[in-house]
Amino acid sequence: MDIQAELIEMIDDLFMEDISDIMDEDLYNAGILDSMGTVELIVAMEEKFGIKVPVSELGRDDWNTGNKIVAGIKGLKNA
Amino acid sequence: MMQGLIQWLQSIPNWQPYGEPKYFAWLLAFLIPIVVAMFFGRRLKIYQSLVSLGFIVVMYTGASYHQLFALVAYVVWQTIIVFAYHAYRKEHDTFPVFAGAVFLAILPLIFVKVTPAINDGNNSLLGFLGISYLTFRSVAMIMEMRDGVLKEIKLSTFLRFMLFMPTISSGPIDRYRRFEEDYDNVPDREEYLNLIEKAVWYLMLGFFYKYVLAYFFGTILLVPLKAQALAIGGFLNWPTIGVMYAYGFDLFFDFAGYSMFAVAISYLMGIKIPMNFNQPFKSPNIKDFWNRWHISLSFWFRDFVFMRIVFVLVKNKIFKNRNVTSSVAYILNMLIMGFWHGEYWYYIAYGLLHGLAMVVNDAWIRKKKKVNKERRLAGKGPLPSNKWTKALGIVVTFQFVMITFLLFSGFLDQLWFHNIK
Numbered sequence: 001m002d003i004q005a006e007l008i009e010m011i012d013d014l015f016m017e018d019i020s021d022i023m024d025e026d027l028y029n030a031g032i033l034d035s036m037g038t039v040e041l042i043v044a045m046e047e048k049f050g051i052k053v054p055v056s057e058l059g060r061d062d063w064n065t066g067n068k069i070v071a072g073i074k075g076l077k078n079a
Numbered sequence: 080m081m082q083g084l085i086q087w088l089q090s091i092p093n094w095q096p097y098g099e100p101k102y103f104a105w106l107l108a109f110l111i112p113i114v115v116a117m118f119f120g121r122r123l124k125i126y127q128s129l130v131s132l133g134f135i136v137v138m139y140t141g142a143s144y145h146q147l148f149a150l151v152a153y154v155v156w157q158t159i160i161v162f163a164y165h166a167y168r169k170e171h172d173t174f175p176v177f178a179g180a181v182f183l184a185i186l187p188l189i190f191v192k193v194t195p196a197i198n199d200g201n202n203s204l205l206g207f208l209g210i211s212y213l214t215f216r217s218v219a220m221i222m223e224m225r226d227g228v229l230k231e232i233k234l235s236t237f238l239r240f241m242l243f244m245p246t247i248s249s250g251p252i253d254r255y256r257r258f259e260e261d262y263d264n265v266p267d268r269e270e271y272l273n274l275i276e277k278a279v280w281y282l283m284l285g286f287f288y289k290y291v292l293a294y295f296f297g298t299i300l301l302v303p304l305k306a307q308a309l310a311i312g313g314f315l316n317w318p319t320i321g322v323m324y325a326y327g328f329d330l331f332f333d334f335a336g337y338s339m340f341a342v343a344i345s346y347l348m349g350i351k352i353p354m355n356f357n358q359p360f361k362s363p364n365i366k367d368f369w370n371r372w373h374i375s376l377s378f379w380f381r382d383f384v385f386m387r388i389v390f391v392l393v394k395n396k397i398f399k400n401r402n403v404t405s406s407v408a409y410i411l412n413m414l415i416m417g418f419w420h421g422e423y424w425y426y427i428a429y430g431l432l433h434g435l436a437m438v439v440n441d442a443w444i445r446k447k448k449k450v451n452k453e454r455r456l457a458g459k460g461p462l463p464s465n466k467w468t469k470a471l472g473i474v475v476t477f478q479f480v481m482i483t484f485l486l487f488s489g490f491l492d493q494l495w496f497h498n499i500k
Binding site: 035036038039040042043052054055056 | 222223226227228381382385386387389390393394401404405408
């Protein structure tokens, strides 16, 4: 499974929301992510992808859509 | 020589930030060269620093001269901790050292907050106006260094950030990386004109808020209402209800007015400091209220307290249920905010009530989701959500907030426990 599919599944598991059609939508404005959900997602991503996502990095500007999160994960995996 | 310095400091009149019209006249006069240079695309770094220092010194002169010594000692202390941790973090990353650095950074503030509670209301000699807001800035830096997102820091920028004159006494609380980017770049002319326009508007609105509305609610209404309420005494009486609303509006207009001055002066210096208030009394629920009230503080707590607590709880799987996790984190977060305000029962009760309100808020959202799901399965439409339900939410939130502000004001403490009729 590629990262995008895994992320979609992860968000579905955590928050019972399907974001596959709204990969460019702001997840905070859509009411899918909040500060609590952000941390849950960070912990899940750490376990799944073996990356360390800084809590202060998953801000509301740069990691706020499905596609941006996928790009972020790829960036951290290659770092 | 020390004696001479103290005498000299005592002889200089004390000027509180944005305290009187004369302050604005002098401040704006000194800002003219900065504004003109900024208009031509240059930042007068040295001149700006000297003007800032001058206005900082007069905050602590006269009778409060010892605060100036406390400020200097405090800044030296924070500089050592932040730069020592920065040097350490380049090579290593362990939790105990990180926790130790945060603890040492908060230590002076703890002393200052605890001293009056255990020393008959006397203030600590380590205290000075603005110590909380400087602490928020340095602690955030240590946390961001631990996260690995703040890598390079410069001593000169650090000092300018910590001692940024427009916001030194009460915020808004800026972040180092944001500040540095603004400071190292000069806004282009169009953007700067836009900032000036906003600054002028905020200055006028700030005057109206602080010197008209806050004066009306906080002096003309509040003072006689308090006297009436105390004269009647008892557990609760009508004038106390009046105190509640008068104090709540006074608190808002006074602090929002001050914040507008701070933002306006920052804009004139080409620093786009974050806004602190966004029509908080229009919030339809308590979580939204904290996105609109003292925003830079509540976001600081969200990023550096709430999310860290949740991280530890989720990572170590302390609670199976995520609703328990978020509830515990909300209550701890708001309790810590209560303790930060001061070690008095009414501040802590204020924090606890807001934490509980957020738990209730979340429970209600879950309940609504669940009911709507069941209704959908049963072929029925969702629960009503329209301007009337929103209006109801605004009214309920507003009343709750006003009640907690009455508690926060300390007036109930006076009415119930210290009412000498």
